[in-house]
Amino acid sequence: MKNILPTGRNKYWKPSLLESSSAFTYFCTNLIGLQEDIDKRRLKYSQYGATIQPYIIFVGKDFSSIDSCYIRVKLWCFDCPLKALEICFRSYFVFNCAYPVESYDSWLMIQQHFLNCSPNMINQLL
Secondary structure (H helix, E strand, O other): OOOEOOOOOOOEOOOOHHHHHHHHEEEEOOOHHHHHHHHHHHHHHHHOOOOOOOOEEEEEEEOOEEEEEEEOOOOEEEOOHHHHHHHHHHHHHHOOOOOOOOOHHHHHHHHHHHOOOOHHHHHHHO
């Protein structure tokens, strides 16, 4: 995603904490509001000349009682949040996607510290 504001000014956009967390995961109580969120994201990203990258969607009453997890690629459904995280991570490499600017640091931390995958190791696997 380009870091220049859509108005063409040379000021750079720094994502807020809310934007960073919502680029990584999205929580909803039911799937009805999900399409509205996807449409908002699509509009926002199109203003920057980018597309929506994979992210995790949690569905449930609250964070302590998650019923299901989805990956925003083809709305793949998972029962386990860790499995959803793993598949979302792998989808970036399968589909040759770049990490979103908003959540780049989070994905890089997961890649290097939790999964012990260095950038050189990823390049060798591909």
